[in-house]
Amino acid sequence: MIEGQPLIDFGWIAGHFDSIVQRIVQHLQLTILPLVIGIVISLILAVWAVRQPRAYGPVTAITGLLYTIPSLAAFAALRPIFGLSLLTALIPLTTYTLLILFRSFAAGFSAVPAEILEAAEGMGYTRRQRLLRVELPLAVPLMIAGVRLASVTTIGLATIAAVLGDTFGGLGQLITEGIQNFFPTKYLLGAALSVVLAFAADYLFVRFERLVTPWARARAGGR
Amino acid sequence: MTGLATHGAIVQFDNVSKSYDPEATKSGRGPAAVNDLSLTVPAGKICILVGPSGCGKTTSLKMVNRLIEPTSGRITIDGVDVTTQELTSLRRRIGYVIQQVGLFPHQTIGENVATVPRLLGWPKARLRERSEELLGLVGLEPARYRDRYPSQLSGGERQRVGVARALAADPPIMLMDEPFGAVDPIVRDRLQNEFLRLQETIAKTILFVTHDIDEAIKMGDLVAVFQTGGILAQFGTPLDILAAPASEFVARFVGQDRGLKRLSLLRVSDVPLQAAVTARPGDGAADARRRALDDPLRYLLMIDASNRPLGWVAHGDIPAEGALTETMANPVSPTVNKRTTLKDALSMMLDADVQTGIVVDRTGAVQGLLTVDAIAAKMRAGEHAPAFDQLAASEPEPGEPGADETGAMGAAEPAEEAPEPAEEEPEPADGEPPDAVPPLEVGPGQQ
Numbered sequence: 001m002i003e004g005q006p007l008i009d010f011g012w013i014a015g016h017f018d019s020i021v022q023r024i025v026q027h028l029q030l031t032i033l034p035l036v037i038g039i040v041i042s043l044i045l046a047v048w049a050v051r052q053p054r055a056y057g058p059v060t061a062i063t064g065l066l067y068t069i070p071s072l073a074a075f076a077a078l079r080p081i082f083g084l085s086l087l088t089a090l091i092p093l094t095t096y097t098l099l100i101l102f103r104s105f106a107a108g109f110s111a112v113p114a115e116i117l118e119a120a121e122g123m124g125y126t127r128r129q130r131l132l133r134v135e136l137p138l139a140v141p142l143m144i145a146g147v148r149l150a151s152v153t154t155i156g157l158a159t160i161a162a163v164l165g166d167t168f169g170g171l172g173q174l175i176t177e178g179i180q181n182f183f184p185t186k187y188l189l190g191a192a193l194s195v196v197l198a199f200a201a202d203y204l205f206v207r208f209e210r211l212v213t214p215w216a217r218a219r220a221g222g223r
Numbered sequence: 224m225t226g227l228a229t230h231g232a233i234v235q236f237d238n239v240s241k242s243y244d245p246e247a248t249k250s251g252r253g254p255a256a257v258n259d260l261s262l263t264v265p266a267g268k269i270c271i272l273v274g275p276s277g278c279g280k281t282t283s284l285k286m287v288n289r290l291i292e293p294t295s296g297r298i299t300i301d302g303v304d305v306t307t308q309e310l311t312s313l314r315r316r317i318g319y320v321i322q323q324v325g326l327f328p329h330q331t332i333g334e335n336v337a338t339v340p341r342l343l344g345w346p347k348a349r350l351r352e353r354s355e356e357l358l359g360l361v362g363l364e365p366a367r368y369r370d371r372y373p374s375q376l377s378g379g380e381r382q383r384v385g386v387a388r389a390l391a392a393d394p395p396i397m398l399m400d401e402p403f404g405a406v407d408p409i410v411r412d413r414l415q416n417e418f419l420r421l422q423e424t425i426a427k428t429i430l431f432v433t434h435d436i437d438e439a440i441k442m443g444d445l446v447a448v449f450q451t452g453g454i455l456a457q458f459g460t461p462l463d464i465l466a467a468p469a470s471e472f473v474a475r476f477v478g479q480d481r482g483l484k485r486l487s488l489l490r491v492s493d494v495p496l497q498a499a500v501t502a503r504p505g506d507g508a509a510d511a512r513r514r515a516l517d518d519p520l521r522y523l524l525m526i527d528a529s530n531r532p533l534g535w536v537a538h539g540d541i542p543a544e545g546a547l548t549e550t551m552a553n554p555v556s557p558t559v560n561k562r563t564t565l566k567d568a569l570s571m572m573l574d575a576d577v578q579t580g581i582v583v584d585r586t587g588a589v590q591g592l593l594t595v596d597a598i599a600a601k602m603r604a605g606e607h608a609p610a611f612d613q614l615a616a617s618e619p620e621p622g623e624p625g626a627d628e629t630g631a632m633g634a635a636e637p638a639e640e641a642p643e644p645a646e647e648e649p650e651p652a653d654g655e656p657p658d659a660v661p662p663l664e665v666g667p668g669q670q
Contacts, residue, residue: 119325122288122398123339123388124314137329215329218372 009185020174024193027170030158031197033090035151038097045098046105047131056106063099071096071160079164086168089161096157097150104146108139141216144209151201159194171197227360231267231428232301232395234287236260239296241282241453254291255279257453264445266301266395267426271443273433274476279453280432284398287430288317300396315339318389318397318427322404324381326373332358332384333369339392357387362417379410386418390425399431403438415442436477440465440484448473462488482602486566491559494601496582496591499524504533504549512541520592524581525552530588532558532581558583561590565598 013020045063049056074092082088112135120130162172169176171190178187210217241257257279264270272280285291287298289305298305305313326335334341336354345353355365361383373381382403389397403411403418419442422429433439439446440461448464450456450472457469465485468474477484500518502511503526515523515538523541525533534552541547557571558581572580572595580593 113323113325115321115323115325116327118290119319119321120327122290122314122319122321124311124342126311129342134327138327213329215331215372215374218375 007184008188009183012185013189020189020193023169023171023174023190024197026168026173027155027158027194027197029086030089030093030161030168030170031151031154031201033086034093034097034154034158035147037090037094038101038150039147041094042098042101042105045102046109049102049106050109050135059102060099063095063102066095067099069095071157072163075160075163084164084167089158089164089168093154093158093161097154100150100153101146104149105139105143108142108146109135111142112138137213140213141209144205148202148205151205152198155194155198155201159190227390227393227425229393229395230426231265233266233299234264234270234396234428234430235299235302236262236283237297237299239283239286239293239298241279241286241291242294254282254285255451255453257282257286257293260296260453260455262447262455262458264428264430266428268444269422269429269431269442270445270447271431271433271439272447272449273436273439273443274449274456275451276434278449278451280434280447280449281400282453283449284400284430284432287396287398288314288319311342315342315392316394316396318392318394320385320389320397320399320402322401324373324385324405326381326384326388328373331370331372332363332376333365335373335384336387336391338388339394343392353391354387357391358384360390360421361387363387378406379414382406382410382414383417386421390427395428397427397429399429401433402431404433404435411438418442437484440477440488448476450476483566485602486569486598487564489565489601490561491563491565491568491580491582491593492561494565494593494597497579497594497597499581499589499592501526501530501589502547503528504547506547508542508545508547511536511547512538512543515541520579524589524592525549526589529586531586532556532583532589556581558587559593560584565601568593569595569598 045055045059049059069092071092074095075088078088078091082091116134116138117130120134125134158170159172159175162169162176166173171194174190174193175187178184178190239257239260241254243254243256255277260279260283262270272283274280282291286293287300287305289310292306326332327338330338333351333354336357337345337350340350340353355369358365358368363380363383368376368380368384373384376384382405385402389399403414406414415438431442433442439448443461445458446461446464447458448456456476457464457473462485464473465477465481465488468477468481474481497520500511500514500520500522501524502514511523515521515536521538523536523538525536525547527533532554533549534554535556536547536551536553540551555575556577556579557568557575559568559571560583568580572578572593578595582590582593584590
């Protein structure tokens with residue numbers, strides 16, 4: 001920190017409003033894309049694991065292994081292949097969501113009571129109808145719990161993508177620059193915005209869950 | 224009226240077997256095997272599959288809607304082999320109720336009930352109409368229940384919804400796997416009674432699994448008793464099975480009290496009634512005394528102007544002359560009606576310490592007398608008598624005791640106590656005195 005400089009320079013924030021917004025948009029991109037891709041892949045893997053229980057172990061092992069790769073190392077390894085592109089950031093960020101998402105999705109499906117599946121089958125649901133109209137809706141609460149966790153994790157992890165530089169760096173770029181330039185306003189702002197994003201995402205998913213699972217709140221005696 | 228117009232279909236098992244890899248069954252949790260099962264369930268009847276756990280009753284049930292496929296043999300519905308049908312369309316034409324109900328927690332009660340019609344692609348308005356109709360049918364007020372979720376219902380209410388859901392597409396057949404097994408005894412009894420009443424109007428062919436012999440006897444038109452190893456030990460009406468168990472196993476399974484169980488299946492209308500010697504207050508005592516003396520019972524039943532019983536007068540207590548007065552009557556015998564089970568009637572007679580019960584009609588007018596001897600004769604006759612359809616006794620006011628089975632009894636003349644229901648009751652006193660009846664034993668004389 002440079003002597004005589006205030007901890008937070010509000011003048012600088014006001015002056016760089018546009019570039020701050022741009023960093024937020026970049027960060028959202030770094031979060032939403034891996035989440036969406038991760039959800040799609042995990043859903044496919046989870047449905048497969050429900051059908052083929054033998055697949056559950058290997059899938060868990062592989063997603064777990066991917067999760068252990070240090071993020072910085074992953075960026076470094078992918079950079080020579082994909083350069084300073086979005087892809088270099090998306091690949092590791094996506095693979096990091098898989099462990100959490102796959103496990104929570106699989107847990108959601110396996111938590112559907114056996115008698116409900118039997119009733120559905122006995123009444124003449126086809127497999128696909130049963131999956132879409134019975135298993136999926138009933139798995140939603142546990143699935144959303146996983147998505148909340150994955151989104152918060154990804155928002156934090158995405159700050160590492162600053163190594164990719166100005167074009168895709170997001171809030172991590174703000175933090176890195178602040179540290180390098182001994183300018184606290186920048187890194188404090190980057191950290192604070194990242195925390196705010198994480199809270200906002202979590203809150204949104206809670207609201208979303210309440211919206212799509214009205215039945216889960218209806219309890220005996222309630223009307 | 225109910226919109227459930229499709230009546231039952233015939234379900235037939237021809238030499239059906241299901242075997243499992245011995246390794247897989249050793250663990251015990253898997254489904255039980257079935258061994259060469261052949262039986263026919265007539266259209267519109269309730270057939271109970273009963274037996275100890277591991278006897279293959281549930282396996283047999285699930286082979287009908289092909290949740291389990293048989294290893295060999297054939298199951299037909301109205302002559303059509305179930306394996307030739309497309310799986311989902313077969314199942315949509317068979318109602319299915321399970322013990323844990325399996326309602327969809329994320330759907331409202333109305334949506335749950337409309338499940339099969341929705342799968343069949345009925346238009347939305349009709350789905351809604353249908354689920355309301357069905358809820359009403361099982362005794363749940365549609366406006367109150369339609370928009371609630373299963374978690375907001377009691378166990379008994381959920382079970383009703385399960386039945387409504389199974390009936391929604393008006394299937395000819397219902398498969399019910401311990402449908403009332405998860406509710407408490409009082410609720411179970413009520414659900415059973417309601418279901419029997421419902422079945423009188425919908426007349427579906429019902430295969431019903433239970434491990435409870437009492438439920439089997441109560442609910443079944445026919446009962447198939449299974450024993451371990453998936454072997455059909457006996458198939459017949461509840462009365463058949465109670466009267467003549469086919470094997471040691473069946474006798475043990477139905478229990479030591481099978482005599483009492485038979486009594487609970489028979490009703491007063493199944494037994495020929497005795498005529499009573501009756502008189503009204505104000506009638507001449509001398510004539511009444513003479514008539515009472517002529518009767519083997521030697522008791523006079525005092526009745527009021529509407530033929531309702533006032534009480535008994537022993538012939539010795541009837542004055543030689545003058546008129547009868549109401550104070551002479553000693554009201555001891557319990558009154559029963561033709562719908563009363565013999566078990567209840569006998570119990571009431573034991574409680575009152577008498578050997579005769581007074582049978583009255585809906586207005587309370589005397590129809591005749593029920594004696595312990597007549598009950599005993601009925602029980603003896605049942606041991607050899609051919610099966611009869613106990614459904615005949617299920618109308619609220621059956622006309623007369625079924626002519627078919629009383630013929631076999633030969634004990635008494637059933638004619639005189641079969642008056643046209645209600646008002647113009649013929650004076651039963653004028654009837655021929657029937658066979659000897661032990662005297663009514665009134666209070667003091669007994670111990």
